[in-house]
Amino acid sequence: MWSFDFKHIMKKILLTLAICSIALIDAIAQNNPNPGYWQQHVDYKMDVKMDVKKYQYTGTQKLTYTNNSPDTLKAVYFHLYYNAFQPNSDMDALLSNIADPDSRMVDTKTVRGRKVFESRITKLKDNEIGYLKVSKMMQDGEALETKEVGTILEVTLKKPIAPKSSTVFTMNFDGQAPVMIRRAGRNSKEGVALSMSQWFPKIAEYDFEGWHAEQYLGREFHSVWGDFDVKITLDKNYILGGTGNIVNNNEVGYGYQDAGIDDNSIKKGKELTWHFKAENVLDFTWGADPNFIHDTYDGPDGVKLHFLYKNNPAIIDNWKKLQPVTAELMKFFNENVGPYPYNQYSVIQGGDGGMEYSMCTLITGERSFPSLAGVTAHELAHSWFQHALATNETKHEWMDEGFTSFISDLAMLKILPKDQQEDVNPFGSTYKSYYSLVSKGMQEPLSTHADHYLTNRAYSTSAYSRGSIFLTQLAYLIGWDNMMTTLRTYYNEYKFTHPTPNDFKRVAEKVSGAVLDQYLIDWTQTNNTIDYSILFVEEVQKNQTLVTLGRMGRMGMPLDILVEYEDGSIETFYIPYTSMHWIKPNQYVQYERTVLDGWGWAQPEYKFTINKPKGAIKKIVIDPSQFMADVNQENSIYTK
Numbered sequence: 001m002w003s004f005d006f007k008h009i010m011k012k013i014l015l016t017l018a019i020c021s022i023a024l025i026d027a028i029a030q031n032n033p034n035p036g037y038w039q040q041h042v043d044y045k046m047d048v049k050m051d052v053k054k055y056q057y058t059g060t061q062k063l064t065y066t067n068n069s070p071d072t073l074k075a076v077y078f079h080l081y082y083n084a085f086q087p088n089s090d091m092d093a094l095l096s097n098i099a100d101p102d103s104r105m106v107d108t109k110t111v112r113g114r115k116v117f118e119s120r121i122t123k124l125k126d127n128e129i130g131y132l133k134v135s136k137m138m139q140d141g142e143a144l145e146t147k148e149v150g151t152i153l154e155v156t157l158k159k160p161i162a163p164k165s166s167t168v169f170t171m172n173f174d175g176q177a178p179v180m181i182r183r184a185g186r187n188s189k190e191g192v193a194l195s196m197s198q199w200f201p202k203i204a205e206y207d208f209e210g211w212h213a214e215q216y217l218g219r220e221f222h223s224v225w226g227d228f229d230v231k232i233t234l235d236k237n238y239i240l241g242g243t244g245n246i247v248n249n250n251e252v253g254y255g256y257q258d259a260g261i262d263d264n265s266i267k268k269g270k271e272l273t274w275h276f277k278a279e280n281v282l283d284f285t286w287g288a289d290p291n292f293i294h295d296t297y298d299g300p301d302g303v304k305l306h307f308l309y310k311n312n313p314a315i316i317d318n319w320k321k322l323q324p325v326t327a328e329l330m331k332f333f334n335e336n337v338g339p340y341p342y343n344q345y346s347v348i349q350g351g352d353g354g355m356e357y358s359m360c361t362l363i364t365g366e367r368s369f370p371s372l373a374g375v376t377a378h379e380l381a382h383s384w385f386q387h388a389l390a391t392n393e394t395k396h397e398w399m400d401e402g403f404t405s406f407i408s409d410l411a412m413l414k415i416l417p418k419d420q421q422e423d424v425n426p427f428g429s430t431y432k433s434y435y436s437l438v439s440k441g442m443q444e445p446l447s448t449h450a451d452h453y454l455t456n457r458a459y460s461t462s463a464y465s466r467g468s469i470f471l472t473q474l475a476y477l478i479g480w481d482n483m484m485t486t487l488r489t490y491y492n493e494y495k496f497t498h499p500t501p502n503d504f505k506r507v508a509e510k511v512s513g514a515v516l517d518q519y520l521i522d523w524t525q526t527n528n529t530i531d532y533s534i535l536f537v538e539e540v541q542k543n544q545t546l547v548t549l550g551r552m553g554r555m556g557m558p559l560d561i562l563v564e565y566e567d568g569s570i571e572t573f574y575i576p577y578t579s580m581h582w583i584k585p586n587q588y589v590q591y592e593r594t595v596l597d598g599w600g601w602a603q604p605e606y607k608f609t610i611n612k613p614k615g616a617i618k619k620i621v622i623d624p625s626q627f628m629a630d631v632n633q634e635n636s637i638y639t640k
Contacts, residue, residue: 032497039498040206041066042226044284048200049271050234052193054127055177055186061201063169065161069206073161076169076206077213078134078153081198085130085178085185087122090150090215095119100456102218104352105182120181130178130185134201137171144169151216153201173201182218183355183362191310193238194288195350195362202283205392207498212394219459220393220400220450223282225496230284236272239294241308241346242286243358244278280341280496281358282387287350297323300331301339306346309365318369322347322376325415329377332411336484337384338491345383347376356382356404373416377408388495396501397450397459398524402467405430407487409468427472431629433465438529438631446524469629470523476627477519477558478512479585486511514582518556518601528554532622533635535605539614547620549575549599549606552635556601557628558584562591563610564619566640573608575599587625615640 048059067073084091095101096119106117121129134153137144147154161167177194178185184197198221204213205222212222228244278284287308293316297305305326309319326347334340342359351362354375361379365372381404386393393400409427437443437458444458446466453459475483486508494503505520522528531553540546549559558577564570571592576583578598586593599606610617622628622636630636 032499033493034503037497038068038070038208040068040224042203042224043229044200044226045229046200046284047231048233050194050232050288052235052238055194056174057177057199058174059172059200061169061171061173063171063203064166065169065203066166067161067163067206070163072163073206074157076155076157076161077204077211078155079198079202079204079213079216080132080134080148080151080153081202081216082130082132082175082178082184083148083151084216084218085121085124085181087124087129089121091217092119092121094217095121098456099454102182102456105218124179124181127176128179130176130181132175132199132201133173135172135174137169140168152204152213169203171201175199180352183351183353188350188352188364190349190364190366191291192287192289192350194286196242196287197285197351197355197357197362198283200284207392209392212392214394214451217451220397221283222392222394223390225280225282225390228276228278228281228284230276230278231273232276232286233271233273234288235290236270237290238272238288239290239292239308240274240286240288241292241294241306241348242276242360243281243284244276245344246274247277248273248275278359282390283358285357285360285362287348287360287362289349292349293319295320295323297327299327299340299345300334302343303330303340304344305330306344306348308346309349312366315365318367318372319349319365321369322372325373326376326380328415329380329408329411332414333381333384333407336410336488337407338388338488338495340383341388341495342383345380347380354379356380356386358387359383370416374408374412377411377415378404381408381411384491389491390496390498391500392498394450395447397463398446398467398470399501399504400467401463402465402470403487405464405468406471427468427627430465430468430472431626433461434469434629435631437461437465443527443529445526466523472627473523473629474508474516474519476560476623476625477516477580477584478508478514478582479587481585482512483508512582514580514584516580518579522555526554529631530555530557530629531632531635532557532559532630533632534620534622534638537614537617537620537638540609543611543613545610545612545614545617547608547610547638549608549622551599551601551604551606553631556599559599560587560623560625560628562588562621562624563617564621565612565616566618567616575606575608577601 043064045062046059048057050057095105101117106119109116137146139159142158145156180188184195186194188195204211205224291311292308293311295307299305307319307323330340344359346360348360348362349365354363356379363375363379385403386400391399442455442458444453446462489511490504490507501520501524505516509516533550533552535550536548538546556577559575561573572588574593574595576598578600583595596608618640620638
């Protein structure tokens, strides 16, 4: 251990750079700075009726689809996500074949002394499965041929959609909410009746790479931005919350008395229609239960926060405490990423863990307060990195989950008092998770499609931990000021435009002046690891010590080196990485720093001289911040 409080110094740097008031970028938001950029647009109008006893629903959909691409489309594809919750579906098959299936989706038993996993989907009965079926589909009034292939509806067009033109699809659909298996469905473990996410026929995304119409296996999504006008009719005793704003004259969850409907008609009928509208969102999600409490809280900049949770005495206090914390979290994200782009956000008890949706989240609510605040921080942060930026998370899940994990961990460092934090170091467990994956030989490139990782552990560690480390390590490369400025500039320039990894890299390069191509390639497209070693410390003259370093891993980095002397003094050395063509600003201004010659990737060793006798040196440490993800830190320290 160091004889001085270096962890305190690093924590102070984090708090100063990311928590104090930092001026937001003044540039006007652009519609993607890349020349020739385009994206599709959709307008949904749906009228749905839910039978709360059978958990079945019927609906109509009118979809206006605008083709802003330069291509003529001869076919379109729709997602039918609920079809995944059926025996023999692809999701069922994956659960039966992956080495470490999601524990929420399988049962375990022991056969001949060996643990065997059984998919819960396989056991679903006809009245328990999920399904979504489309009928009477038409394009501009003309009937269309459709083919259902698992969770995808293939639609052949009689009238191709020309570039820069629109067409109108109409359809009838009926569905059944599955017994709660993953994210969506009915009767969660905490007793929430309906968790309705990805419940309607949803047109697939078409972008510069073509159609994205993969089978749903339970992980990530890629969606088209659009406007939604949705009417949901169900038992009048249910209280709803979700995406968008209620337009039939009531606040979310206040109930039928304030729904703008004549009291006499309510008394005569058993149902109530909830009418929502939302603009420029990726999806439409809702949760409902007859026993919901609904609270509202004023968030920053006029945003209305809604909280819907079960009337369970064991959780009410935590949900009340959550409300001002959520407002603080939103303020933090506004200051450190950019303004929240909508006028409401709803935190709804439901689902089977925590999952982000447009203008809302579904989270489990029977948690300790630190856990409840933590999951809310994470899901709320997705509003910036997924629902406003919307990278294709099926291909670049690390840009959504990882960036979200980074900023929510940083927010929790400020928002939650230290004595309530479950992890004092907001990034320590993140690095440990990555190191563990590497040590077990389970690492896969971040460029792996989210659905195609060999193990769930590799997927989750890659998406959440390695994606978060991409940012903290970028801060190590270019400095914390530059990294946080990059984050805000990226959001400002690319929100609502589906940016790619290269877009983020280019923002970081323009902000800092560094060349970061090798960093992006090595960290996201390979399994290359970082490992720098102090090989020799030798006194070559009376007052000179020669230090020899070795690059043991295949990934190159610049190096911060800190030297502590026997008299208690400290100095630092910085070795630039020649491929970056750049020198990082001094992050430790309280210590004298010497900038050495650069170290190129092809050179296995590097030597530099300390103008002190060897006996005067107490310790030498490569990267005392530990933000460089060196997989073997034992060889990065020399101790007298």
